[in-house]
Amino acid sequence: MSTFDFEKPIAELEEQLEKAQQIAEKGKVDMSASIKELEDNILKTKKEVYKNLTGWQKVQISRHPDRPYTLDYIKGIFDDFVELHGDRNVKDDLAMVGGIGSIEGKTYFIVGQQKGRNTKQRQMRNFGMANPEGYRKALRLFKLAEKFNKPIVTFIDTPGASPGLEAEERGQGEAIARNLLEMSKLKVPVICFIIGEGASGGALGIGVGDRVYMLEYTWYSVISPESCSSILWRSWDYKEKAADALNLTADDMLKNGLVDGIVKEPLGGAHNNPEEIFANVKKEIKKATKELRTLEPHDLMMQRIDKFSNMGVFNEEATA
Amino acid sequence: MSWFKRVKEGISTSTKDKKVTPDGLWYKCGRCKKATLTSDHVANQYVCTHCNYHHKIGSREYFEILFDENSGKELYAHIVSGDPLEFTDTKPYTDRIVESQKKSGLEDAVRVAHGKINGLPLVVACMDFSFIGGSMGSVVGEKIGRAIDYGREHKIPVLVISKSGGARMMEAAFSLMQMAKTSAKIALLGEEGIPYISLMTDPTTGGVTASFAMLGDFNIAEPEALIGFAGPRVIKETIGKDLPKGFQSSEFLLEHGFLDFIVDRTELKTKLTTLIQLLTEKKARQKKEVEA
Numbered sequence: 361m362s363t364f365d366f367e368k369p370i371a372e373l374e375e376q377l378e379k380a381q382q383i384a385e386k387g388k389v390d391m392s393a394s395i396k397e398l399e400d401n402i403l404k405t406k407k408e409v410y411k412n413l414t415g416w417q418k419v420q421i422s423r424h425p426d427r428p429y430t431l432d433y434i435k436g437i438f439d440d441f442v443e444l445h446g447d448r449n450v451k452d453d454l455a456m457v458g459g460i461g462s463i464e465g466k467t468y469f470i471v472g473q474q475k476g477r478n479t480k481q482r483q484m485r486n487f488g489m490a491n492p493e494g495y496r497k498a499l500r501l502f503k504l505a506e507k508f509n510k511p512i513v514t515f516i517d518t519p520g521a522s523p524g525l526e527a528e529e530r531g532q533g534e535a536i537a538r539n540l541l542e543m544s545k546l547k548v549p550v551i552c553f554i555i556g557e558g559a560s561g562g563a564l565g566i567g568v569g570d571r572v573y574m575l576e577y578t579w580y581s582v583i584s585p586e587s588c589s590s591i592l593w594r595s596w597d598y599k600e601k602a603a604d605a606l607n608l609t610a611d612d613m614l615k616n617g618l619v620d621g622i623v624k625e626p627l628g629g630a631h632n633n634p635e636e637i638f639a640n641v642k643k644e645i646k647k648a649t650k651e652l653r654t655l656e657p658h659d660l661m662m663q664r665i666d667k668f669s670n671m672g673v674f675n676e677e678a679t680a
Numbered sequence: 681m682s683w684f685k686r687v688k689e690g691i692s693t694s695t696k697d698k699k700v701t702p703d704g705l706w707y708k709c710g711r712c713k714k715a716t717l718t719s720d721h722v723a724n725q726y727v728c729t730h731c732n733y734h735h736k737i738g739s740r741e742y743f744e745i746l747f748d749e750n751s752g753k754e755l756y757a758h759i760v761s762g763d764p765l766e767f768t769d770t771k772p773y774t775d776r777i778v779e780s781q782k783k784s785g786l787e788d789a790v791r792v793a794h795g796k797i798n799g800l801p802l803v804v805a806c807m808d809f810s811f812i813g814g815s816m817g818s819v820v821g822e823k824i825g826r827a828i829d830y831g832r833e834h835k836i837p838v839l840v841i842s843k844s845g846g847a848r849m850m851e852a853a854f855s856l857m858q859m860a861k862t863s864a865k866i867a868l869l870g871e872e873g874i875p876y877i878s879l880m881t882d883p884t885t886g887g888v889t890a891s892f893a894m895l896g897d898f899n900i901a902e903p904e905a906l907i908g909f910a911g912p913r914v915i916k917e918t919i920g921k922d923l924p925k926g927f928q929s930s931e932f933l934l935e936h937g938f939l940d941f942i943v944d945r946t947e948l949k950t951k952l953t954t955l956i957q958l959l960t961e962k963k964a965r966q967k968k969e970v971e972a
């Protein structure tokens with residue numbers, strides 16, 4: 361498991377613990393007291409470290425290579441998942457996965473960006489950067505969900521929509537724009553989770569939900585802190601500053617009214633206890649579905665449109 | 681005209697003034713380098729009479745070109761930027777806003793007006809590149825949203841003229857959400873069967889392309905405009921080679937099926953009139969009157 365700089369105090373204690381356990385195994389000295397002490401200390405330090413994370417540190421955790429990805433959430437939360445492929449026009453975009461599955465007998469349509477774990481998979485999944493056909497595949501599934509009156513769950517985890525020749529040729533801008541328009545008027549509940557990176561239009565392209573939740577250590581903004589640094593500071597060295605300035609953490613986004621809730625992660629991040637995060641997300645899905653199902657389809661749509669229409673901060677001067 | 685009201689005294693908003701020769705009489709084309717009498721250049725709607733290069737213009741010029749004499753009334757002129765994140769990079773966002781307002785004479789990167797074009801009612805939201813690169817923050821999203829609402833309430837067609845470098849980074853996720861907001865407004869307009877026309881001009885990129893610019897019932901563009909989602913530099917860095925000639929141009933988009941047609945600026949008013957006339961089955965003013 362990879363370790364970030366800010367996790368070093370924890371890693372050091374864990375190393376000490378390992379040594380103590382080795383000595384204890386040899387059975388010559390009673391180490392139980394110091395082992396207990398170290399364990400307590402590790403827990404305390406962990407709590408301390410993860411309580412005071414900066415924006416940039418959360419960005420790092422959101423990209424941790426061991427974090428669960430969309431297909432992990434799907435397998436961990438839904439029963440009888442059937443993956444559905446293709447946009448019916450160009451191809452099957454492997455950076456955007458989707459399908460149908462159930463929770464306690466209730467069927468959902470599920471869509472999300474998928475990252476890869478090793479070099480080969482990463483390339484296959486295009487680092488979670490979908491092409492236009494990925495957004496169009498997502499839209500196809502959204503429309504199916506509406507047709508069969510099933511709620512939609514999306515998992516957002518992308519460093520952005522794919523920038524490339526083919527993406528532009530096939531209308532990346534149009535594909536995302538179309539999803540924003542069509543998602544806003546879906547007549548079924550749409551529940552979105554930022555499970556890792558929520559970068560820009562590529563994230564929003566499957567993110568127009570009645571409920572949008574961010575996992576505790578994720579980020580969501582119009583640009584990555586690195587790119588923001590390079591554009592506004594004209595250097596890659598201001599990513600920490602940019603991360604703070606962008607207000608991209610779950611706490612910031614909730615405070616600014618741009619997301620609807622935060623899902624608590626296990627201590628140290630989702631990868632430390634995937635079962636726990638799956639359970640937390642599942643709980644939110646069930647709760648949100650129950651609430652949203654009480655609304656008439658038209659009211660549901662209007663509530664969603666009103667929510668996004670009210671986002672923005674400006675001053676309206678008195679008419680001169 | 682009413683939309684000049686907010687222009688601060690002594691500040692010229694027109695981009696045309698920047699490229700005239702010192703005596704102000706001649707305009708030198710940025711592309712073919714040939715000179716035209718400034719009055720001819722203006723009369724030709726800032727399109728080079730030699731090479732058809734469409735010089736970049738702002739909302740003032742587009743409103744002049746489109747609306748019948750004195751029929752344009754500016755709407756929502758008093759919506760100005762906040763600073764929700766107290767954003768500071770190399771300088772505070774609030775300073776940037778004030779500087780840009782002084783330099784451009786504009787309040788933000790879009791202006792809305794309603795009026796008549798050849799006697800037919802139209803509401804127009806037009807972006808201004810001279811204001812922080814035509815970037816989309818809360819003000820742009822709100823004003824475009826309201827322009828669309830205006831069209832919906834009054835049952836008149838909506839035209840949005842895009843010209844943008846993309847998101848207003850200093851508003852971070854607030855900027856991002858303007859994409860959802862404007863797209864949702866277009867969805868509502870569409871439910872009422874009211875036409876929405878999107879005119880893309882040079883350049884139209886980023887979040888603007890990925891929202892209202894691409895959502896027209898009719899997507900049209902000026903010739904040779906740069907239109908794309910990712911910027912050419914980003915793509916070039918990603919693929920590690922030079923981009924093909926004409927990539928992300930209006931002509932490229934037409935070829936790939938994302939535009940209904942390309943229109944010369946000098947033909948814009950006539951073509952829009954025909955389109956609106958066909959859709960609404962209302963009669964425009966007589967051609968003679970039009971040209972008078």
Ligand SMILES: [Zn+2]
Binds near residue numbers: 710730731
């Ligand atoms: Zn020329």
